[in-house]
Amino acid sequence: MVVKIIEIIASPIIAFVIGIFFLGLSRKIMARIHWRYGPPLTQPLIDVIKLFTQRSVSHGGIFNLGIILSLGGSIVVVLFLPVGQLAPLSGSGGMLVILYLMLLGPLGIALSGGEAANPNTSIGISRKLILALGYEVPLLFILLSVMTHYETISIVKIVEEQRSAAWSLFSLPLLLPGIAYLLILPAILGIRPFEVVQAPQEISSGPMVEYGGVFLALAQIQHAFSLFIGIALFVNLFLGGASNPAIFFLKMLVVFIVELFINAAFPRLRVEQAVKYLWRWPTLVAFIGLIAILIIR
Amino acid sequence: MDRNQLAKWFKEPVKMGHKYSLYAVYFCTGCGIIEIPPSITSRWDAERFGVIPVATPRQANLFLITGYVSVKTLKAIIRTYEQMPEPKYTVGFGSCPINGGMYWDSYNTIKHLDKYIPIDGWIAGCMPRPEAIFVAVTHLWTLIDKEMANGYKRYREKYTYYRANQEQLFGKLEWPPLFPIGDTHEQLAKKKS
Numbered sequence: 001m002v003v004k005i006i007e008i009i010a011s012p013i014i015a016f017v018i019g020i021f022f023l024g025l026s027r028k029i030m031a032r033i034h035w036r037y038g039p040p041l042t043q044p045l046i047d048v049i050k051l052f053t054q055r056s057v058s059h060g061g062i063f064n065l066g067i068i069l070s071l072g073g074s075i076v077v078v079l080f081l082p083v084g085q086l087a088p089l090s091g092s093g094g095m096l097v098i099l100y101l102m103l104l105g106p107l108g109i110a111l112s113g114g115e116a117a118n119p120n121t122s123i124g125i126s127r128k129l130i131l132a133l134g135y136e137v138p139l140l141f142i143l144l145s146v147m148t149h150y151e152t153i154s155i156v157k158i159v160e161e162q163r164s165a166a167w168s169l170f171s172l173p174l175l176l177p178g179i180a181y182l183l184i185l186p187a188i189l190g191i192r193p194f195e196v197v198q199a200p201q202e203i204s205s206g207p208m209v210e211y212g213g214v215f216l217a218l219a220q221i222q223h224a225f226s227l228f229i230g231i232a233l234f235v236n237l238f239l240g241g242a243s244n245p246a247i248f249f250l251k252m253l254v255v256f257i258v259e260l261f262i263n264a265a266f267p268r269l270r271v272e273q274a275v276k277y278l279w280r281w282p283t284l285v286a287f288i289g290l291i292a293i294l295i296i297r
Numbered sequence: 298m299d300r301n302q303l304a305k306w307f308k309e310p311v312k313m314g315h316k317y318s319l320y321a322v323y324f325c326t327g328c329g330i331i332e333i334p335p336s337i338t339s340r341w342d343a344e345r346f347g348v349i350p351v352a353t354p355r356q357a358n359l360f361l362i363t364g365y366v367s368v369k370t371l372k373a374i375i376r377t378y379e380q381m382p383e384p385k386y387t388v389g390f391g392s393c394p395i396n397g398g399m400y401w402d403s404y405n406t407i408k409h410l411d412k413y414i415p416i417d418g419w420i421a422g423c424m425p426r427p428e429a430i431f432v433a434v435t436h437l438w439t440l441i442d443k444e445m446a447n448g449y450k451r452y453r454e455k456y457t458y459y460r461a462n463q464e465q466l467f468g469k470l471e472w473p474p475l476f477p478i479g480d481t482h483e484q485l486a487k488k489k490s
Contacts, residue, residue, distance in 0.1 A: 038344060054384070057382065
């Protein structure tokens with residue numbers, strides 16, 4: 001019981017540290033790709049400290065509650081994801097719960113931003129929900145094929161099965177869903193070429209346009225958590241999880257750096273181009289993978 | 298630069314946070330904005346100082362007023378400044394906001410920007426080089442360290458003065474006062490006599 005409580009407290013802290021580290025790393029690596037020196041690795045932490053100590057303007061009750069819902073939803077998802085052996089709540093519900101709770105992040109931001117009644121916010125929210133609609137369809141196919149192949153919804157069991165056999169990404173029936181997940185991962189993380197939601201040059205950072213001070217700090221922490229969730233799910237399902245958090249972190253780091261290079265190399269798509277792409281190639285690949293798994297069984 | 302001294306971070310985290318994380322609102326007035334793109338991108342890289350441009354005033358705490366300020370732009374500047382969360386720092390960039398510069402006799406630009414909003418520091422020159430922005434940032438750090446970058450406190454205390462100047466220029470303003478307005482100096486003098 002005590003161990004369980006410690007695990008429940010520890011796993012969001014680990015996710016927060018890794019997420020903030022990834023945010024700092026992304027700024028540093030992007031700077032080096034641009035041939036700049038770049039900010040220190042701790043810059044996101046400095047930003048969060050500053051933002052928490054600023055006076056901030058609220059726009060009403062839902063504005064406050066929505067951002068907390070978004071952050072809380074992300075923290076709850078983290079509890080269901082096993083990080084090495086650290087798996088506080090993953091015994092109950094498994095992937096179905098994650099699939100439901102992953103929507104709370106965008107939904108909370110949408111509720112909160114909607115209260116501010118800024119035109120840029122409305123555009124940003126609609127883009128966020130459209131993009132979520134775009135990647136949820138292939139994600140559903142991918143999770144279905146993983147669940148069908150291993151005949152379980154528990155992520156812990158999937159990780160164990162991969163330990164005895166090969167990683168799912170390199171085993172034949174799950175190769176196609178793995179590739180599809182890699183194709184939609186930039187959309188889940190909200191980085192280029194799918195950075196349509198924030199888009200500071202077009203719509204003044206979208207849903208965040210009215211966030212200042214504490215609200216922006218919470219939104220940045222939520223962003224760090226969502227980075228962690230998107231990559232950790234991939235590592236657990238397709239890269240064989242890990243036996244301890246250190247190896248898990250290394251695997252996440254490799255995936256994240258690959259995503260950063262994609263982020264640096266591609267320009268931003270328009271929102272309808274993004275949805276067209278997401279509903280065409282990743283969905284097709286994931287669907288063929290699902291059919292193949294059904295035929296093989 | 299004492300950004301890497303951990304002891305200072307534990308001693309006064311608030312001040313250190315405000316020093317090393319400056320979000321500059323991307324607001325362009327006049328020709329000075331031509332110096333901003335090279336200084337935030339690869340050539341001069343403002344991000345290594347913790348300065349990044351943000352798109353909205355709600356997220357910003359540094360306001361660079363780049364170049365001459367026409368009367369019409371001043372209205373937008375005041376509204377942007379009032380939307381920024383405290384503490385906020387303002388830097389006048391170039392000689393035009395200081396005393397009018399080459400527009401000293403123009404009918405349509407304002408001559409002294411610090412009559413309308415409080416300014417924490419000036420960068421002289423026409424145009425200042427991008428290096429001058431970084432010198433200004435390091436000076437701003439010193440000012441924040443000594444708690445002398447208190448323009449936002451001045452705006453709160455002397456709001457009556459600033460609002461009177463703004464109203465003198467624009468006539469009636471379209472937005473309500475940010476802080477409660479006390480008596481102006483003339484009214485105080487009348488009351489005394």
